[in-house]
Amino acid sequence: MKTVAFHNLGCKVNAYETDIMLQKFVENGFCVVPFTQKADIYVINTCTVTSIADHKSRQMLHRAKEKNPEAVVIAVGCYVQTDTERVINDPAVDIAIGNNRKSEVVEILKEYLNDREGGKAGGKAPESTALSDVIDINKPCEYEDMSLTETADRTRAYIKIQDGCNQFCSYCLIPYARGRVRSRDMDDIISEIKTISAKGYEEVVLTGIHVSSYGITDPNDLSQNKLSELLCRIQEIDSVKRIRLSSLEPRVVTDSFAKTIGGLDKLCPHFHLSLQSGCDATLKRMNRHYTSAEFAEGVERLRAAFTDPAITTDIIVGFPGETAEEFEDSFSFAERIGFYEMHIFKYSKRKGTVAATLPNQVRDEDKSLRSDRMIELGNRLSADFRKRYLGKVRPVLFEEEKKLKGGRYVIGHTPEYIKVAVPAENDKSIRNQILPVELGGFITDDIMAGKIC
Numbered sequence: 001m002k003t004v005a006f007h008n009l010g011c012k013v014n015a016y017e018t019d020i021m022l023q024k025f026v027e028n029g030f031c032v033v034p035f036t037q038k039a040d041i042y043v044i045n046t047c048t049v050t051s052i053a054d055h056k057s058r059q060m061l062h063r064a065k066e067k068n069p070e071a072v073v074i075a076v077g078c079y080v081q082t083d084t085e086r087v088i089n090d091p092a093v094d095i096a097i098g099n100n101r102k103s104e105v106v107e108i109l110k111e112y113l114n115d116r117e118g119g120k121a122g123g124k125a126p127e128s129t130a131l132s133d134v135i136d137i138n139k140p141c142e143y144e145d146m147s148l149t150e151t152a153d154r155t156r157a158y159i160k161i162q163d164g165c166n167q168f169c170s171y172c173l174i175p176y177a178r179g180r181v182r183s184r185d186m187d188d189i190i191s192e193i194k195t196i197s198a199k200g201y202e203e204v205v206l207t208g209i210h211v212s213s214y215g216i217t218d219p220n221d222l223s224q225n226k227l228s229e230l231l232c233r234i235q236e237i238d239s240v241k242r243i244r245l246s247s248l249e250p251r252v253v254t255d256s257f258a259k260t261i262g263g264l265d266k267l268c269p270h271f272h273l274s275l276q277s278g279c280d281a282t283l284k285r286m287n288r289h290y291t292s293a294e295f296a297e298g299v300e301r302l303r304a305a306f307t308d309p310a311i312t313t314d315i316i317v318g319f320p321g322e323t324a325e326e327f328e329d330s331f332s333f334a335e336r337i338g339f340y341e342m343h344i345f346k347y348s349k350r351k352g353t354v355a356a357t358l359p360n361q362v363r364d365e366d367k368s369l370r371s372d373r374m375i376e377l378g379n380r381l382s383a384d385f386r387k388r389y390l391g392k393v394r395p396v397l398f399e400e401e402k403k404l405k406g407g408r409y410v411i412g413h414t415p416e417y418i419k420v421a422v423p424a425e426n427d428k429s430i431r432n433q434i435l436p437v438e439l440g441g442f443i444t445d446d447i448m449a450g451k452i453c
Contacts, residue, residue, distance in 0.1 A: 278333025
Protein backbone atom coordinates (compact mmCIF):
# COMPACT_ATOMS: atom_id res chain seq x y z
CA MET A 1 0.00 0.00 0.00
CA LYS A 2 1.49 3.33 -1.07
CA THR A 3 1.60 6.15 1.47
CA VAL A 4 0.56 9.74 0.78
CA ALA A 5 1.05 12.93 2.81
CA PHE A 6 -0.70 16.27 2.42
CA HIS A 7 0.19 19.86 3.20
CA ASN A 8 -2.29 22.68 2.73
CA LEU A 9 -1.48 26.36 2.34
CA GLY A 10 -3.89 29.25 2.17
CA CYS A 11 -7.63 29.69 2.54
CA LYS A 12 -10.53 27.54 3.72
CA VAL A 13 -11.40 26.76 0.11
CA ASN A 14 -7.98 25.17 -0.24
CA ALA A 15 -8.56 23.27 3.01
CA TYR A 16 -11.87 21.93 1.65
CA GLU A 17 -10.22 20.87 -1.60
CA THR A 18 -7.37 19.20 0.31
CA ASP A 19 -9.97 17.19 2.23
CA ILE A 20 -11.52 16.17 -1.11
CA MET A 21 -8.14 15.02 -2.46
CA LEU A 22 -7.39 13.11 0.74
CA GLN A 23 -10.78 11.42 0.45
CA LYS A 24 -10.01 10.43 -3.18
CA PHE A 25 -6.71 8.84 -2.18
CA VAL A 26 -8.29 6.87 0.68
CA GLU A 27 -11.04 5.62 -1.65
CA ASN A 28 -8.32 4.36 -4.00
CA GLY A 29 -6.49 2.37 -1.34
CA PHE A 30 -3.69 4.75 -0.33
CA CYS A 31 -2.57 5.09 3.28
CA VAL A 32 -2.49 8.70 4.54
CA VAL A 33 0.44 9.59 6.80
CA PRO A 34 1.49 12.90 8.43
CA PHE A 35 3.47 15.30 6.26
CA THR A 36 6.33 15.07 8.75
CA GLN A 37 6.85 11.39 7.85
CA LYS A 38 8.49 9.78 4.86
CA ALA A 39 5.88 9.06 2.21
CA ASP A 40 5.69 7.66 -1.32
CA ILE A 41 3.63 10.63 -2.52
CA TYR A 42 3.40 14.20 -1.28
CA VAL A 43 0.55 16.52 -2.26
CA ILE A 44 1.07 20.23 -1.59
CA ASN A 45 -1.97 22.45 -2.15
CA THR A 46 -0.33 25.78 -2.91
CA CYS A 47 -1.33 29.41 -2.39
CA THR A 48 -0.44 32.61 -4.24
CA VAL A 49 -2.36 35.32 -2.36
CA THR A 50 0.95 37.04 -1.47
CA SER A 51 4.58 36.74 -2.52
CA ILE A 52 5.20 35.15 0.90
CA ALA A 53 2.62 32.48 0.02
CA ASP A 54 4.52 31.75 -3.21
CA HIS A 55 7.72 31.37 -1.20
CA LYS A 56 6.08 29.06 1.34
CA SER A 57 4.66 26.94 -1.47
CA ARG A 58 8.12 26.47 -3.01
CA GLN A 59 9.57 25.79 0.44
CA MET A 60 7.09 22.99 1.17
CA LEU A 61 7.62 21.40 -2.25
CA HIS A 62 11.37 21.28 -1.66
CA ARG A 63 10.90 20.02 1.88
CA ALA A 64 8.82 17.11 0.59
CA LYS A 65 11.48 16.08 -1.93
CA GLU A 66 14.16 16.33 0.76
CA LYS A 67 12.19 13.95 3.00
CA ASN A 68 12.14 11.33 0.27
CA PRO A 69 14.02 12.01 -2.99
CA GLU A 70 12.27 8.99 -4.55
CA ALA A 71 8.79 10.28 -3.71
CA VAL A 72 6.37 11.69 -6.25
CA VAL A 73 5.82 15.33 -5.33
CA ILE A 74 2.55 16.80 -6.60
CA ALA A 75 2.07 20.57 -6.65
CA VAL A 76 -1.56 21.65 -7.01
CA GLY A 77 -3.53 24.87 -6.87
CA CYS A 78 -3.12 28.62 -7.14
CA TYR A 79 0.67 29.01 -7.25
CA VAL A 80 0.79 26.33 -9.96
CA GLN A 81 -1.91 28.19 -11.88
CA THR A 82 -0.22 31.61 -11.81
CA ASP A 83 3.44 30.59 -12.24
CA THR A 84 3.14 27.34 -14.20
CA GLU A 85 6.46 27.54 -16.04
CA ARG A 86 8.46 28.01 -12.86
CA VAL A 87 6.64 25.14 -11.15
CA ILE A 88 7.04 22.58 -13.93
CA ASN A 89 10.74 23.42 -14.19
CA ASP A 90 11.30 23.04 -10.44
CA PRO A 91 13.39 19.86 -9.83
CA ALA A 92 11.37 19.16 -6.69
CA VAL A 93 8.10 18.84 -8.62
CA ASP A 94 7.01 15.69 -10.47
CA ILE A 95 3.39 16.59 -11.23
CA ALA A 96 1.84 20.06 -11.51
CA ILE A 97 -1.96 20.35 -11.37
CA GLY A 98 -3.79 23.68 -11.60
CA ASN A 99 -7.20 24.66 -10.31
CA ASN A 100 -10.40 22.97 -11.50
CA ARG A 101 -8.45 19.70 -11.78
CA LYS A 102 -7.91 18.76 -8.13
CA SER A 103 -10.66 16.14 -8.13
CA GLU A 104 -8.68 14.24 -10.81
CA VAL A 105 -5.44 14.08 -8.83
CA VAL A 106 -5.50 10.29 -8.34
CA GLU A 107 -6.14 9.60 -12.03
CA ILE A 108 -3.32 11.97 -13.05
CA LEU A 109 -0.98 10.30 -10.55
CA LYS A 110 -1.84 6.82 -11.84
CA GLU A 111 -1.10 7.91 -15.40
CA TYR A 112 2.27 9.26 -14.27
CA LEU A 113 3.12 6.08 -12.33
CA ASN A 114 2.10 3.83 -15.22
CA ASP A 115 4.36 5.74 -17.59
CA ARG A 116 7.28 5.79 -15.14
CA GLU A 117 7.00 2.21 -13.93
CA GLY A 118 6.27 0.88 -17.41
CA GLY A 119 9.41 2.44 -18.73
CA LYS A 120 7.58 4.61 -21.23
CA ALA A 121 8.90 7.82 -19.81
CA GLY A 122 11.65 6.57 -17.51
CA GLY A 123 12.63 8.31 -14.31
CA LYS A 124 12.35 12.05 -14.16
CA ALA A 125 15.77 13.65 -14.46
CA PRO A 126 16.41 16.74 -12.34
CA GLU A 127 16.47 18.96 -15.42
CA SER A 128 13.27 17.56 -16.94
CA THR A 129 9.87 19.20 -16.60
CA ALA A 130 7.01 17.92 -14.51
CA LEU A 131 3.90 16.26 -15.87
CA SER A 132 1.52 19.21 -16.15
CA ASP A 133 -2.28 19.46 -16.14
CA VAL A 134 -3.05 23.20 -16.02
CA ILE A 135 -6.06 24.55 -17.92
CA ASP A 136 -6.59 28.17 -18.99
CA ILE A 137 -8.65 29.16 -15.95
CA ASN A 138 -9.55 32.52 -17.52
CA LYS A 139 -11.68 30.86 -20.18
CA PRO A 140 -15.26 29.84 -19.29
CA CYS A 141 -15.31 26.57 -17.34
CA GLU A 142 -17.77 24.60 -15.27
CA TYR A 143 -17.79 24.33 -11.49
CA GLU A 144 -15.54 21.41 -10.56
CA ASP A 145 -17.72 18.62 -9.20
CA MET A 146 -16.63 17.76 -5.64
CA SER A 147 -18.47 16.27 -2.68
CA LEU A 148 -17.16 15.74 0.83
CA THR A 149 -18.34 13.02 3.19
CA GLU A 150 -16.02 13.73 6.13
CA THR A 151 -13.40 16.24 7.29
CA ALA A 152 -10.47 16.18 9.68
CA ASP A 153 -12.26 18.66 11.96
CA ARG A 154 -14.92 16.77 13.89
CA THR A 155 -16.96 19.80 15.00
CA ARG A 156 -17.05 22.22 12.07
CA ALA A 157 -17.39 21.38 8.37
CA TYR A 158 -16.42 23.80 5.60
CA ILE A 159 -18.68 23.52 2.56
CA LYS A 160 -17.52 25.02 -0.73
CA ILE A 161 -20.39 26.65 -2.63
CA GLN A 162 -18.66 28.55 -5.43
CA ASP A 163 -15.33 29.23 -7.11
CA GLY A 164 -13.76 32.13 -8.98
CA CYS A 165 -13.96 35.91 -8.72
CA ASN A 166 -15.07 38.68 -11.11
CA GLN A 167 -13.97 41.64 -8.98
CA PHE A 168 -10.40 42.23 -10.24
CA CYS A 169 -9.20 44.29 -7.29
CA SER A 170 -6.06 46.09 -8.46
CA TYR A 171 -3.77 44.36 -5.92
CA CYS A 172 -5.04 40.79 -6.33
CA LEU A 173 -4.05 37.79 -8.46
CA ILE A 174 -6.88 35.53 -7.33
CA PRO A 175 -9.13 36.05 -10.41
CA TYR A 176 -6.19 34.88 -12.53
CA ALA A 177 -5.59 31.89 -10.24
CA ARG A 178 -9.24 30.87 -9.83
CA GLY A 179 -10.95 32.16 -12.95
CA ARG A 180 -14.44 33.62 -13.31
CA VAL A 181 -17.32 33.02 -10.92
CA ARG A 182 -19.02 29.65 -11.17
CA SER A 183 -21.49 28.33 -8.62
CA ARG A 184 -22.25 24.89 -7.31
CA ASP A 185 -25.66 23.36 -7.85
CA MET A 186 -27.82 24.14 -4.82
CA ASP A 187 -29.21 20.60 -4.56
CA ASP A 188 -25.65 19.24 -4.47
CA ILE A 189 -24.78 21.60 -1.61
CA ILE A 190 -27.87 20.57 0.35
CA SER A 191 -27.11 16.88 -0.23
CA GLU A 192 -23.52 17.28 1.01
CA ILE A 193 -24.62 19.22 4.10
CA LYS A 194 -27.20 16.55 4.97
CA THR A 195 -24.52 13.86 4.69
CA ILE A 196 -21.98 15.83 6.75
CA SER A 197 -24.37 16.99 9.48
CA ALA A 198 -25.81 13.48 9.91
CA LYS A 199 -22.31 12.36 10.94
CA GLY A 200 -22.29 14.67 13.94
CA TYR A 201 -20.80 17.91 12.66
CA GLU A 202 -22.51 20.62 14.66
CA GLU A 203 -21.63 23.57 12.44
CA VAL A 204 -21.33 24.11 8.69
CA VAL A 205 -19.39 27.04 7.25
CA LEU A 206 -20.19 28.17 3.71
CA THR A 207 -17.01 29.08 1.91
CA GLY A 208 -15.82 30.05 -1.54
CA ILE A 209 -13.50 32.45 -3.31
CA HIS A 210 -16.22 35.13 -3.45
CA VAL A 211 -19.21 33.78 -1.52
CA SER A 212 -21.36 36.84 -2.22
CA SER A 213 -21.32 35.92 -5.94
CA TYR A 214 -23.10 32.62 -5.35
CA GLY A 215 -25.67 32.03 -8.08
CA ILE A 216 -25.25 35.38 -9.85
CA THR A 217 -26.05 35.69 -13.55
CA ASP A 218 -24.96 39.31 -14.01
CA PRO A 219 -21.31 39.83 -12.94
CA ASN A 220 -22.07 43.48 -12.12
CA ASP A 221 -25.14 42.87 -9.94
CA LEU A 222 -24.36 41.03 -6.71
CA SER A 223 -27.88 41.70 -5.42
CA GLN A 224 -29.13 39.00 -7.81
CA ASN A 225 -27.25 36.24 -5.95
CA LYS A 226 -29.00 33.20 -4.48
CA LEU A 227 -27.16 33.18 -1.16
CA SER A 228 -30.18 34.01 1.00
CA GLU A 229 -32.20 31.28 -0.76
CA LEU A 230 -29.43 28.77 -0.02
CA LEU A 231 -29.26 29.84 3.64
CA CYS A 232 -33.03 29.41 3.99
CA ARG A 233 -32.82 25.86 2.63
CA ILE A 234 -29.97 24.94 4.98
CA GLN A 235 -31.99 26.36 7.89
CA GLU A 236 -34.62 23.68 7.18
CA ILE A 237 -32.18 20.76 7.63
CA ASP A 238 -32.95 19.32 11.08
CA SER A 239 -29.48 17.88 11.68
CA VAL A 240 -27.79 21.25 11.14
CA LYS A 241 -27.34 23.14 14.42
CA ARG A 242 -25.30 26.13 13.23
CA ILE A 243 -24.63 27.89 9.94
CA ARG A 244 -21.71 30.28 9.49
CA LEU A 245 -20.64 32.38 6.53
CA SER A 246 -16.93 32.68 5.79
CA SER A 247 -17.26 36.16 4.26
CA LEU A 248 -19.64 38.69 2.75
CA GLU A 249 -19.28 41.67 0.44
CA PRO A 250 -20.98 44.87 1.71
CA ARG A 251 -22.82 45.32 -1.60
CA VAL A 252 -24.75 42.11 -1.07
CA VAL A 253 -26.19 43.30 2.25
CA THR A 254 -29.36 44.94 0.95
CA ASP A 255 -32.42 45.64 3.12
CA SER A 256 -34.08 42.53 1.70
CA PHE A 257 -31.03 40.32 2.27
CA ALA A 258 -30.54 41.50 5.85
CA LYS A 259 -34.22 41.04 6.66
CA THR A 260 -34.22 37.50 5.25
CA ILE A 261 -31.09 36.24 7.03
CA GLY A 262 -32.10 38.04 10.24
CA GLY A 263 -34.95 35.55 10.53
CA LEU A 264 -32.64 32.49 10.46
CA ASP A 265 -31.98 31.40 14.04
CA LYS A 266 -29.30 28.89 13.00
CA LEU A 267 -27.18 31.53 11.23
CA CYS A 268 -24.32 32.71 13.44
CA PRO A 269 -24.26 36.52 13.90
CA HIS A 270 -20.63 36.70 12.80
CA PHE A 271 -19.97 38.45 9.49
CA HIS A 272 -16.63 39.03 7.80
CA LEU A 273 -16.91 42.06 5.51
CA SER A 274 -13.59 42.79 3.89
CA LEU A 275 -13.04 46.57 3.98
CA GLN A 276 -9.39 46.94 2.84
CA SER A 277 -9.52 50.72 3.37
CA GLY A 278 -11.82 53.24 4.99
CA CYS A 279 -10.71 55.96 2.56
CA ASP A 280 -12.75 56.40 -0.61
CA ALA A 281 -9.80 57.56 -2.71
CA THR A 282 -7.82 54.45 -1.74
CA LEU A 283 -10.83 52.20 -2.36
CA LYS A 284 -11.12 53.62 -5.87
CA ARG A 285 -7.46 52.87 -6.63
CA MET A 286 -8.03 49.38 -5.24
CA ASN A 287 -11.03 48.94 -7.61
CA ARG A 288 -13.20 47.82 -4.70
CA HIS A 289 -16.59 48.81 -6.25
CA TYR A 290 -18.05 50.44 -3.10
CA THR A 291 -17.54 53.53 -0.96
CA SER A 292 -16.93 53.70 2.78
CA ALA A 293 -20.49 55.02 3.19
CA GLU A 294 -21.93 51.98 1.37
CA PHE A 295 -19.82 49.70 3.56
CA ALA A 296 -21.15 51.43 6.69
CA GLU A 297 -24.73 51.02 5.43
CA GLY A 298 -24.18 47.26 5.08
CA VAL A 299 -22.86 47.07 8.63
CA GLU A 300 -25.85 49.02 9.97
CA ARG A 301 -28.28 46.71 8.18
CA LEU A 302 -26.66 43.69 9.82
CA ARG A 303 -26.72 45.38 13.23
CA ALA A 304 -30.41 46.14 12.76
CA ALA A 305 -31.13 42.50 11.84
CA PHE A 306 -29.06 40.90 14.64
CA THR A 307 -28.36 41.75 18.28
CA ASP A 308 -24.77 43.03 18.54
CA PRO A 309 -23.31 40.82 15.78
CA ALA A 310 -19.56 40.34 15.39
CA ILE A 311 -18.29 42.26 12.37
CA THR A 312 -14.76 41.39 11.29
CA THR A 313 -12.67 42.70 8.41
CA ASP A 314 -9.38 42.90 6.50
CA ILE A 315 -7.46 46.15 6.08
CA ILE A 316 -4.45 46.88 3.87
CA VAL A 317 -2.12 49.68 4.95
CA GLY A 318 0.44 51.38 2.74
CA PHE A 319 -1.40 50.83 -0.54
CA PRO A 320 0.27 52.76 -3.41
CA GLY A 321 -0.59 56.42 -3.15
CA GLU A 322 -1.92 56.20 0.41
CA THR A 323 -1.02 59.52 1.99
CA ALA A 324 -0.82 60.18 5.72
CA GLU A 325 -4.24 61.87 5.45
CA GLU A 326 -5.76 58.90 3.63
CA PHE A 327 -4.44 56.54 6.28
CA GLU A 328 -6.01 58.71 9.00
CA ASP A 329 -9.33 58.54 7.14
CA SER A 330 -9.07 54.76 7.05
CA PHE A 331 -8.07 54.58 10.72
CA SER A 332 -10.93 56.84 11.83
CA PHE A 333 -13.45 54.88 9.77
CA ALA A 334 -12.36 51.55 11.28
CA GLU A 335 -12.58 53.04 14.76
CA ARG A 336 -16.06 54.42 14.04
CA ILE A 337 -17.35 51.07 12.73
CA GLY A 338 -16.05 49.26 15.83
CA PHE A 339 -15.01 45.92 14.38
CA TYR A 340 -14.77 42.80 16.52
CA GLU A 341 -11.55 41.76 14.80
CA MET A 342 -9.35 43.33 12.12
CA HIS A 343 -6.77 41.43 10.09
CA ILE A 344 -4.09 43.94 9.10
CA PHE A 345 -1.84 43.51 6.05
CA LYS A 346 1.00 45.67 4.85
CA TYR A 347 0.68 46.11 1.10
CA SER A 348 3.21 44.11 -0.91
CA LYS A 349 3.65 44.13 -4.67
CA ARG A 350 2.27 41.25 -6.69
CA LYS A 351 3.76 40.96 -10.16
CA GLY A 352 1.04 40.99 -12.77
CA THR A 353 -1.35 43.25 -10.86
CA VAL A 354 -2.30 46.84 -11.67
CA ALA A 355 -1.28 48.04 -8.21
CA ALA A 356 2.32 46.93 -8.75
CA THR A 357 2.65 49.56 -11.50
CA LEU A 358 0.97 52.43 -9.64
CA PRO A 359 3.07 55.49 -8.73
CA ASN A 360 3.82 56.71 -5.21
CA GLN A 361 4.64 53.36 -3.62
CA VAL A 362 4.69 53.76 0.18
CA ARG A 363 7.94 53.34 2.12
CA ASP A 364 8.30 50.18 4.22
CA GLU A 365 8.90 52.27 7.37
CA ASP A 366 5.57 54.04 6.89
CA LYS A 367 3.78 50.74 6.24
CA SER A 368 5.15 49.34 9.50
CA LEU A 369 4.10 52.38 11.54
CA ARG A 370 0.61 52.33 10.06
CA SER A 371 0.31 48.59 10.59
CA ASP A 372 1.29 48.92 14.25
CA ARG A 373 -1.34 51.61 14.82
CA MET A 374 -4.07 49.58 13.11
CA ILE A 375 -3.17 46.45 15.07
CA GLU A 376 -3.29 48.40 18.32
CA LEU A 377 -6.72 49.75 17.36
CA GLY A 378 -7.90 46.27 16.45
CA ASN A 379 -6.83 44.88 19.81
CA ARG A 380 -8.68 47.65 21.63
CA LEU A 381 -11.87 47.22 19.62
CA SER A 382 -11.74 43.45 20.06
CA ALA A 383 -11.42 43.79 23.83
CA ASP A 384 -14.33 46.25 23.90
CA PHE A 385 -16.53 43.82 21.98
CA ARG A 386 -15.76 40.89 24.29
CA LYS A 387 -16.39 43.00 27.40
CA ARG A 388 -19.94 43.65 26.20
CA TYR A 389 -20.57 39.90 26.60
CA LEU A 390 -19.44 39.69 30.22
CA GLY A 391 -22.22 38.13 32.30
CA LYS A 392 -24.20 36.99 29.27
CA VAL A 393 -25.16 33.37 28.61
CA ARG A 394 -24.25 32.17 25.13
CA PRO A 395 -24.31 28.73 23.44
CA VAL A 396 -20.75 27.48 22.99
CA LEU A 397 -19.64 24.76 20.58
CA PHE A 398 -16.75 23.02 22.36
CA GLU A 399 -13.97 21.92 20.04
CA GLU A 400 -10.69 21.07 21.77
CA GLU A 401 -9.01 20.44 25.11
CA LYS A 402 -5.95 22.53 25.83
CA LYS A 403 -3.61 23.46 28.67
CA LEU A 404 -3.81 27.12 29.67
CA LYS A 405 -2.54 28.97 32.70
CA GLY A 406 -4.23 27.46 35.72
CA GLY A 407 -4.90 24.01 34.25
CA ARG A 408 -6.61 22.17 31.42
CA TYR A 409 -9.62 23.65 29.67
CA VAL A 410 -12.08 22.75 26.96
CA ILE A 411 -12.25 25.55 24.41
CA GLY A 412 -15.03 26.49 22.03
CA HIS A 413 -16.75 29.39 20.30
CA THR A 414 -19.98 31.30 20.70
CA PRO A 415 -22.07 32.06 17.60
CA GLU A 416 -20.23 35.41 17.48
CA TYR A 417 -16.94 33.46 17.34
CA ILE A 418 -15.84 34.59 20.79
CA LYS A 419 -13.41 32.02 22.13
CA VAL A 420 -14.50 30.60 25.52
CA ALA A 421 -12.85 28.10 27.88
CA VAL A 422 -14.25 26.07 30.76
CA PRO A 423 -12.26 23.78 33.12
CA ALA A 424 -11.89 20.25 31.73
CA GLU A 425 -13.35 17.41 33.77
CA ASN A 426 -11.49 14.11 33.74
CA ASP A 427 -14.60 11.97 33.90
CA LYS A 428 -16.46 13.34 30.87
CA SER A 429 -15.88 15.02 27.55
CA ILE A 430 -18.00 17.89 26.24
CA ARG A 431 -16.20 18.13 22.92
CA ASN A 432 -18.52 18.54 19.94
CA GLN A 433 -21.39 19.64 22.17
CA ILE A 434 -23.22 22.97 22.18
CA LEU A 435 -23.88 24.03 25.78
CA PRO A 436 -25.14 27.23 27.45
CA VAL A 437 -22.25 29.07 29.10
CA GLU A 438 -22.13 32.20 31.25
CA LEU A 439 -19.20 34.38 30.20
CA GLY A 440 -17.19 35.94 33.03
CA GLY A 441 -13.67 37.32 32.99
CA PHE A 442 -10.68 36.56 30.81
CA ILE A 443 -8.15 33.73 30.90
CA THR A 444 -6.03 35.36 28.18
CA ASP A 445 -6.56 38.49 26.11
CA ASP A 446 -8.51 36.52 23.52
CA ILE A 447 -10.09 33.73 25.58
CA MET A 448 -13.02 34.40 27.91
CA ALA A 449 -13.67 32.30 31.00
CA GLY A 450 -16.96 30.47 31.09
CA LYS A 451 -19.22 28.51 33.43
CA ILE A 452 -21.62 25.92 32.05
CA CYS A 453 -25.15 26.74 33.11
